[in-house]
Amino acid sequence: MVDMETSEPIRRGLTARQAGLVGCVRCGTVHRRGTKECRTCGARLHSRDRMSLQHVWAWWFAGLFVYIPANLLPMLRTEILGRTVDSTIIGGVIEFIAHGDYFVGIVVLLASVAIPVGKFIAVAYLALSVQFGLKIRKHRRHVLFEVVEFIGRWSMVDVFVVALTAALVQLGFVISIVPGLGAVCFALSVAFTMLSAQSFDTRAIWDRIEEQDQT
């Protein structure tokens, strides 16, 4: 049985913050406002993480900063019969499509261009909309965040493709492939944007949706 005092906020559909409480983002345990550390899992508690957006932006800029050389530097360096050919992400995609390798071309295009660019835009849009209270249709902002969090890590596919290709295509003088510096920049860019999305305090997104519903 739940007594009146605890069942009241549930009946009214309140968040922990609105009820003057703090919820742990790691395990869900509820505490009185002002508690510093979760009694269940030991994680630090914030009613809303004020530093969250600054971390989101810091990782976002770091990710964008390395995404530029990731596109300009070669991902792969191919040596065929003594001749060296560098290929960037876009260059590789064009080559695959030209050879009729549509599947590989489209996967690389999705993983290395569409997902990262989409993620930069989506995270910036979400962060700005939380910061300035921009109006977005109900739930759309949250769906967008889930997409970012779930899809973002799949960009790493291209780094694995590069690693396997380079490890296998080592046929002496005939043909050999080595990874280029673009692969390092790309891996860093994926890691930084993942950290950016992980820093997001999702509860702030829902606070905004709540405010819009009431007006």
Added chain:
Amino acid sequence: MTDTDLDRLIACPTCDLLHEVAPVEPGYKARCRRCHTVLIAPRRQSMDVAIALAVTTTVLMIGAVSFPFLSMSQSGLQKSTSILGMVAIFDHGLMIVAGAFVAMMVIALPLVRALALIYTLLPLRLGRKPAPGAKRVFLFAQWLLPWAMTEIFIVGTMVALVKLMGLASVSFGPAFWLYCILVVVVAFKDASVCKWSTWKLLNQSAAA
């Protein structure tokens, strides 16, 4: 309200909405009313299954790094690689950073997550007090979840295969099949752990 009163509540980690904790039957999931995040999802014999799958993951990973992964042949020349050989491709200067990422995401972190789960759950299963630092270890393993990329690696392998098939004939080594099984085992292992129930158990046995 005392802590005991507050223990009747759960705040959704994603959207902060308060819910009343109700007993959930094994096999069912309690989701947040507003954002549908899974809050409580107990499983029957959850601990036995989770420990067994974590041990399986460890064994499979040891096998997957020990055997050849893929091999390629063209005009009499042959090259085979293991997963470690793939990491070793990034062997100089800044490239080592990319090698470290691949090694972590493909080998180390999935293994660390499995070992962390064994470290957290095994003492509880044996009815002992939690191992030292068990809470921190379990928390860290949760944080690592998106960084362990077994399934993404297998998809990357498929793409590399399609890419190379036009160039030469490619064949699979034992490590490839072991890693495919590993991806499935990891997915079942992750689904078998209910965070909420595990935290409750960790606290109960620490207090006992």
